[in-house]
Amino acid sequence: MIDVPTLVEQAREGRPRAVARLISLVEGASPQLREVMAALAPLSGKAYVVGLTGSPGVGKSTSTSALVTAYRRLGKRVGVLAVDPSSPFSGGALLGDRVRMQEHATDPEVFIRSMATRGHLGGLAWSAPQAIRVLDAAGCDVILVETVGVGQSEVEIAAQADTTVVLLAPGMGDGIQAAKAGILEIGDVYVVNKADRDGADATARELNHMLGLGEARQAGDWRPPIVKTVAAKQEGIDEVVEALEKHLAWMAGNGELAARRVRRAAQEVEAIAVTALRQRFGDVHGDKHLDALARRVADGELDPYAAADQLIAAVTG
The missing domain is CATH 3.40.50.300 (P-loop containing nucleotide triphosphate hydrolases)
Structure with missing residues (x-):
């Protein structure tokens, strides 16, 4: 495991190797990415x-x-x-x-x-x-x-x-x-x-x-x-x-700078949330629940929107 606090402190000092390692953690979607972002936020x-x-x-x-x-x-x-x-x-x-x-x-x-x-x-x-x-x-x-x-x-x-x-x-x-x-x-x-x-x-x-x-x-x-x-x-x-x-x-x-940065943060949060949901949805491919819903849609028992609602409820519930 990487010592994130030390790495962040070295990056603050302007050490190129530390900055490079942090960006590599970002690009590689490291399991420690949440810890890195929490340390960088303030x-x-x-x-x-x-x-x-x-x-x-x-x-x-x-x-x-x-x-x-x-x-x-x-x-x-x-x-x-x-x-x-x-x-x-x-x-x-x-x-x-x-x-x-x-x-x-x-x-x-x-x-x-x-x-x-x-x-x-x-x-x-x-x-x-x-x-x-x-x-x-x-x-x-x-x-x-x-x-x-x-x-x-x-x-x-x-x-x-x-x-x-x-x-x-x-x-x-x-x-x-x-x-x-x-x-x-x-x-x-x-x-x-x-x-x-x-x-x-x-x-x-x-x-x-x-x-x-x-x-x-x-x-x-x-x-x-x-x-x-x-x-x-x-x-x-x-x-x-x-x-x-x-x-x-x-x-x-005129406050536009703060407004732009809030919009930027909102889009970032949304992108992270959507990515997480997409990963969870990816896990349902081949899932029995999805297959059962698909059969009901194919047989005309259920419309696709209702089926999607049920799938979302199953994944996010």
Whole structure:
């Protein structure tokens, strides 16, 4: 058995090995996960969580690395969760994001972890909320969560982050993608990366127009800014950080930050409860009670909704 209190104390001191072991316990759904989460609960809630999403190829990893550099210049401890697609062979992360962030590998104030989606839709690993809590408790001031880049289902990041950054790039059809992917609703800050390419200004104008079309804002509401960057050259990144800090201050000033974190906690609790129920339901496959109900439905003696009610009562009773 792992000595959880000692491991948590070492993580609070910023020891990378302890942080890595805690996240491994999370990813592996360890039997000690409840003990870990109970120990971390009073230590979390201080970090600023920023989600980065966008279509594949827009430069999410490069932008994340550039933001790490900018925040380190400000003296912030930074955690990065780079959610990679899963290997079809091992189920592990392909680690492409970590390769791109190699320049930060020797910085003790930066913790980078690649996580596999393991088939989970929505652009995030199922264990991301718990991993965010580990980095939060480990003293990270800013946690950057970079999604897998799966396109339209990535909107889940909005539920996990305080601020969601949507990245686009010129010449990739991102304007149309933005309209149909629903990312116009989730973005708090929009970044047109690779702005040294032809079409960057047109992409920014189109995005601004589309944001205007969907507006139904009241006085004092947040108007998502559009920032142009060349992340590979660190150009425009300070402006992105400035936009993020403004959004954080706006949320803190009107109660939106607390409201978002309560919603995030509610979704996490719901996901854990649903997972537990699903496991209990999984145990009824081939169960005599289920078979008996199925026969009655097949024979027309019972409707499927009534049968489902009886099964739920049997499982949860």
